[in-house]
Amino acid sequence: PSHLPVWRAVPDESGKGFTDIIYEKAVGEGIAKITINRPEKRNAFRPLTIKELMRAFADARDDTSIGVIIFTGKGTEAFCSGGDQSVRTKSGYADPADVGRLNVLDLQVQIRRLPKPVIAMVAGYAVGGGHILHMVCDLTIAADNAVFGQTGPKVGSFDAGYGCSIMSRLIGPKRAREMWYLARFYSAAEADKMGLVNKVVPGSLIDSVNDQSRHTDVIMFMEKLVQLANLEQETVQWCREILTNSPTAVRMCKSALNAVDDGHAGLQELAGNATLLFYGSEEGNEGKNAYLNKTRPNFSKFPWLP
């Protein structure tokens, strides 16, 4: 189907309620959408934002009807502009009356380890820590107004973890050094060329309108709506295609692709998936059943495969 999904808001299971994010699921389809909802701050995150995101991602992981997760920002101006600099302290980012922390690092790991594809849907700025969040997602679909870059060296921060290692794999070490050392911004087209995004979606359907009228408020408002609809249409199409495939094959591929970069943690993830598959086999169940029946397992009926 080519229609956009009907999104239904999902309440926060913890009972606290979401203030910084919107969490939705598509009615009748295995797609969840998690949106940072701080457009007045270009969707910068504070610790509370990250805590809410982590609760939503955990729910989407646990829900066996969900196969793909879209991660986005509210509006057309920004996907995410990184850590909220107005709450940055000597010990990380701090919510009122709380200690500072860098809990975005936990979110990065959670997205990385989540055994379902996460698609970053990027309109506007994906910069600073927001750029790293899109990089840790499995796929990135960008509107043609998207802007990518690191700002750390300009605002006194850096991400020497995934922010450097995953970027270097994505765009190569020379480009990664350029991105971090110079802290420039790159257009969607440039990001596409570098291999930072999977697809750039055109934002305008109103090309026939002459240049003068394009600048009226109404036209600009309509263009923003069209931009978001086009972007979501394309992203949802990718989700639907993934959802036609084998959940186990997709899960194994994600963990295998991670394993190359994640050292022991990556191997642990891949190995855990191997155990999961073994649990489903006759051979694996022989051991469990023998234990429960207080008999000796008979593994002799299983071949030592070449």
Ligand code: S0N
């Ligand atoms: C995004 C930019 C380029 C948008 O420019 P534009 O469209 O001209 O809008 P502005 O007028 O600048 O912004 C509108 C309002 O939004 C506020 N605002 C925007 N971004 C932030 C932000 N990050 N923090 C707080 N406020 C923000 C503006 O102040 C403005 O508000 P008003 O209207 O009240 O003035 C432009 O806004 C921009 O450059 N933003 C800053 C980008 C930035 O430097 N981000 C921080 C980079 N650093 C991190 O993210 C570190 C994150 C981290 O936690 C970390 C730490 C250790 C290891 C890893 C990480 C990690 O993230 O991975």
